[in-house]
Amino acid sequence: MAAKVIFDRDRCKGCELCVDACPVHILALEESTNRKGYHPAGCTDTSKCIGCASCARICPDSVISVYRD
Amino acid sequence: MKPVYVKSKGLQDTELHYCPGCSHGIVHKLIAETLEELNIIDTSVLICPVGCGVFAGNYLACDAVEAAHGRAPAVATGIKRTCPDQPVFTYQGDGDLASIGIAEIVHAAMRGEKFTTIFINNGIYGMTGGQMAPTTLIGQKATTAPLGRQKELHGEPIRMCEMLSSLGGLVYAERVCVADVPHIIKAKRAIKKAFTKQLNNEGFTFVEVLAACPTNWAMTTRKANEWVLGPMAEYYPLGVIKEV
Amino acid sequence: MAKELWKGNEAIAEAAIRAGCDCFFGYPITPQNEIPEYMSLHMPQHGKVFVQAESEVAAINMVYGAAAAGKRAMTSSSSPGISLKQEGISYIAGAELPAVIINMSRGGPGLGTIQASQADYFQSTRGGGNGDYRTMVLAPQSIQEAVDLVQDAFDLADKYRNPVLILADGMIGQMMEPIEWKQRPSVELPPKDWAATGRHGREKNNFVTSLRIDAPDCELHNVHIQSKYDRMAEEELRYETIGCDGQEPEIILASYGTTARICWSAINRLERKYGIKAGLFRPITLFPFPYDQLHQIASRPGVKAVISVEMSQGQMVDDVKLAVNGAAPVHFFGRAGGSIPTVDEVADFAASVVKGGAGK
Structure with missing residues (x-):
C-alpha cells in the first residue's frame, strides 16, 4: 500500500506533535530551518508510511496532507 | 493517489499566529471540518473571543464577529435571535468565558439560546501572558499566582460543563481534549454533534475542550499533552456531561 | 392626522x-x-x-x-x-x-x-x-x-x-x-x-x-x-432658536431638552417681569454641537451675555464657551441631582446677569 505525506514546510512551527503521533515513527524534525526559523518536521522514510493521517490530524497548522492509493 | 487528509475548505489560507503546539489550531481544524461536512461554511457566523482566539475570524472561512471580552454569548444571542436560520457559534477561552463572561454564558444557557459554544479550557490566560484563570488547577503556577493556585486564596477551579448542565436550556455538554489522535477524533465527533443539534433547533450546545498552552505552561508540547491527559482530565472528567 | x-x-x-x-x-x-x-x-x-x-x-x-x-x-x-x-x-x-x-x-x-x-x-x-x-x-x-x-x-x-x-x-x-x-x-x-x-x-x-x-x-x-x-x-447639525431673529435679545439662554422648555417660559417671564428681551438657543444635536450657529447669535450687537441653563453642575457650558469663544460673557445656571430649575429661578438669574453682578 503506497502512501504519501506532504509537508507545507515553511508553515511548520516544529512543535513535534506529528512526530509523537506517528505510529510507525518515521517523522522527525529537520536539521535545517524553514522561513519562520523553525526546524520543520519531515518524513525520514516514506516507504514505511501507512497513510493513517495521524500526523495530519494532530498538526495545528495544517502543514500536512496525506494521500494513499 | 487519493487524499486521506487535506486541509479543510472551512479554513482560510491565512497562517495561524498561535504558538507551536497550541491546541487552538487543532480545534480550529475540527470546527472547519464540521462546517464543511455539514455544508454550513457559507451560512455560519462565528463569534470570536478576546484572548488568543481573537483572530479566529481570519482563520475560519465563515463570516465572523469579534466580541468584547466575555460577551460572545450576548453577541451570539443578538445574531441568532434575529437570524434564527443561521448557524451561530462562539469560540471562547477560559478567561473570556469562565471569568469576565460568566454571566453571559450562564444566561445564554439558561435561555436555551440555539447556538453552539466551543470552550477552550487551558487553565490560563494565554494572550496576556499566563495569568491565573478560574480554571487554573490547584498548585498550578501562573504569573499572577507565582506560588501556584491555592484553595484558601483563590478557591477551587470552575467546572463549566457541570455548572451549565444544571440549566434547562442546555441540551448537550461534552468535555473533550485534543492531546492525541484518538481524543481528537472524539472531539470532532462532539463538535459535530453540537452543531447538528443546533441545526435541529434543540437548544444550547456546549463543548469544552481541554487544551494545551505549552508556552505559558513552560512545557514541551509532549509534557503539555501529558498534563492535559493527566492532572487536567483528572479534575475535569472527559465525556458527555449532559445530553437531553 | x-x-x-x-x-x-x-x-x-x-x-x-x-x-x-x-x-x-x-x-x-x-x-x-x-x-x-x-x-x-x-x-x-x-x-x-x-x-x-x-x-x-x-x-x-x-x-x-x-x-x-x-x-x-x-x-x-x-x-x-x-x-x-x-x-x-x-x-x-x-x-x-x-x-x-x-x-x-x-x-x-x-x-x-x-x-x-x-x-x-x-x-x-x-x-x-x-x-x-x-x-x-x-x-x-x-x-x-x-x-x-x-x-x-x-x-x-x-x-x-x-x-x-x-x-x-x-x-x-x-x-x-x-x-x-x-x-x-x-x-x-x-x-x-x-x-x-x-x-x-x-x-x-x-x-x-x-x-x-x-x-x-x-x-x-x-x-x-x-x-x-x-x-x-x-x-446633520440641528438646533432651534426662539426670540433671536429680528428681536435683538440682550441675553441668550442656551439650553437643551427639558430645561429648554423651562427657558422658553423664562423668556416670557423676563420680558414681563423685567422688561428684558431674551432669546433661546436650543441645540438638538449635542454631538455634533452647533458651535458656529451659537457663535453667530452670541456675536450680535446688543447681546450682553449667554447663559447655559442645565440640570447639572455645568457640563454643556463647556461647549457653549467653545462656541461663544469670547464673543460675549458666558454664565452658567443649573440645578443638579434630579432637581429641576423653576422658571422664576432662571428668569431671576438671567435678570441679575443683565443688570450685572451675577457670578459665573
Missing part, C-alpha cells in the same frame, strides 16, 4: 417599531421601564425580537451582535445603566455598526436619584467609553420631537455606521403629550454589504471587528472614524 396622547417612553418604543427596529434588547432601570415593557408586548406582535438581557452589558452586546448581522437594533436604559453600556458602545463605534441607544437620564453620580437630570452630557457627547469615538447625540424637548428623532436616529445610524444616542430624561420619559404620527420620508441608505450574514457565495468572509492590531492601521481607522464626525458636523 389626528393627534394621540402618548406617554414618552411608550411613544419612543412605538416610534422605534415604526422606524423598522428589528430587535430590542433591554434591562430594567427606572425611569425607562415602559420602553422594554412596551417592546416585550409589541415587538413579537410585529414578528420582531425582544430579549430581556441579564445586564445592561449583555443588552448592548446583543445590540452589537444584531447590528453586526445587519439588523436595526436598539436598547434603552438610564444613566447608571448607560455607564455599563459604554463598553459595548465603544465596540459598536469601533466596528462601525449602526445602533440606537436611548438614555432616559437620571441624577447621579452612582445610584443617585431616579429624578430627571442632564448630568450625562459629558458622557454622551465625549464618547463615554474608551478610545477616540463619538456617538451622535440627539436631545428631544417634547414627546413629539422624541418620536421624530428616534425614527431619524435609525437612518442616521445606518448612514454613518455609528451609534446614535437619544439623550432625554425621566421627565420626557414619564410625561404624556399629544403627538402626531407623521409620514416618514423614505431615505436612501448604503447597503449593509459588510454585515456578518453568512457568506452565501461571497468570495471572502466578512469579519466585523474593532480590532486593528497594527498601530498604523489603527491610526488610519481612527482618522477614518473622525472623518465621519466631520461629515456629521457638516450635514
